[in-house]
Amino acid sequence: SLEGVLNFKYSGGPGHAEGYYRNISLGLHVEVEPSVFFTRVSTLPATSTRQCHLLLDVFNSTEHELAISAKDNEDLILHAGECQR
Numbered sequence: 001s002l003e004g005v006l007n008f009k010y011s012g013g014p015g016h017a018e019g020y021y022r023n024i025s026l027g028l029h030v031e032v033e034p035s036v037f038f039t040r041v042s043t044l045p046a047t048s049t050r051q052c053h054l055l056l057d058v059f060n061s062t063e064h065e066l067a068i069s070a071k072d073n074e075d076l077i078l079h080a081g082e083c084q085r
Contacts, residue, residue, distance in 0.1 A: 002030040035062045039083060059083040 011021035
C-alpha cells in the first residue's frame with residue numbers, strides 16, 4: 001500500500017494581491033493489488049538438452065483488458081478475468 005499527504009496552496013483575485021492564500025491537505029491511501037497471476041508453471045523439452053520451454057498459465061484478475069509482451073514475440077491480450085497459456 002501507498003500512503004501520503006498532498007498539500008495544496010492556492011490564492012486568487014483580490015486576496016492574491018493582498019498576499020492571502022489558503023492551504024488544504026488531502027490524505028491519500030492506495031492499496032496496490034497484483035493484476036496478473038501465474039496459476040500454473042511447467043516446462044517442455046527443447047531441441048537442446050541444455051534448454052527447455054517455460055509454459056505459464058497467466059490469469060488477468062482485473063476488470064480491464066491488458067497486454068503482456070515478451071521479447072521478440074507478439075503481445076498476449078488477456079480480457080478481464082481471462083486465463084491463457
